[in-house]
Amino acid sequence: MDQLFDVSNEVILVTGASQGLGRQFARVLAERGAAVVLAARQTDKLKALEQEIKDKGGRAVAVQMDVTDLASMASALDQAEAALGPVTVLINNAGVATEKLAVDTSEADWDKVIGANLKGAYFLATEVARRMIARQQGGNIINIASVLGQSVLKFVSPYAISKAGIIQATKAMALELASSRIRVNALAPGYIDTDINRDLWATPAGEKLLKSIPQRRVGHESDLDGAILLLSSNASRYMTGSVVTVDGGFLLG
Template identity: 45%
Template sequence: MAPITPAHELFDLTGEVALVTGASSGLGARFAAVLAAHGAKVVAAARRLERLDALAATSPNILPLAMDVTDTTSLEVAMDQAQDIAGPLSLLVNNAGIAGSGRIVDTAEEDWRAVQHVNVDAVWHLSRAFAKRLIARKAPGAIINIASLVSFKVGISSASYAISKAAVLHMTKAQAMEWARHDIRVNAICPGYIYSEMTDDYLDSAGGQEMIKRTPQRRAGDPSDLDGTLLLLASARASGFMTGSSILVDGGHALT
């Protein structure tokens, strides 16, 4: 029998260097803090630098980096900047995302494109730049893509967003398939409704409260509800045989 690793060692990320996109608020800020608290050095990236500076003030392991993920031509440079300030990256959390609402016939092409640009194109560019660097270094690594409950389940008036998150799920599988031979694991977290700047208004509305009542656990999530799943997928010791997986964390919403 293989030796049993105690939990604190299983999730110890000392020596890992992570890039978390969309770290200026919500889930991304929490992801950066949790990875840093478990020993990883974390480059926290987003456009609102003052938010990142405030986050970095909470931990010596967090380093802020201004990044607009829609500026796709600069993402290779941004990846190099991340490595310059923190060292060679071993973990990428593709978390930056925007919501898109409206029925398909009412959605302007530029609004459709804006959602796909942040939620899909940027994940493709960043993952590719990250994997190219790991492959060149012959180093192992992991990507965690933030997909969604709506990767599996569409609703009225959220088609642009749901389609983008379904693409993230399929991208996760394609990346996992291509990069397993390079010891790069790629998995997805699929959150249900979690309180954040993206969802607060909806969850506090009458419609949101109705939706919460229909969710089996009868509550929306807190970003901390994702801590365990994040650590599982980030740690090669804990999930070394997992790639191409997606984990729903949704209070049972997908069952309805």
């Protein structure tokens, strides 16, 4: 069974790896033997994570990448490939959100969220795919979506729209890239406890949200470990265009 979920021969690029889910993905995959490219705009936290992984005997390299800058993507990929070899798995995780009603959302708010979450993820995926096609070795792209790509809440309309777009982009790219042996799937997490939202759960709004989750708890970062190993490994070899939801039953409500 361990061989089925083996990632030890993969070079996996994780965007938004400096914190939250991206950091957890990188740690789990590195522990399982993958060579991990850590990408984000700020490199201080990345360097610390790179050293942490290396201290445990893992393989990692930190690269600066701004997913809203196409030239930055190409440069970061060049650095990654020079250090660890061709990227075989992309985890498109970087993203941002704003909390405003739609009528209060500015064009700048829209551009910030859509630019990072949808445009950036789309163009990084296509850049990686072009390199995979040129090598004729296949590959694997995992887009981190959200339950809010399949449902909605107030105050986060650009975010929900961007994640719905990511799900559709996943399906469109999966269809086009299948003939090149490149799989494209999405992971849609529900509410996961991270550094960014940790203070929310003790507030009235957070408590109300928790009550809407059938399992009556917020997810832990480690609750996504199984799903990311499934999608990153050969265990998902016959999956493409799929959306794997890990949400404690949130969408059932």
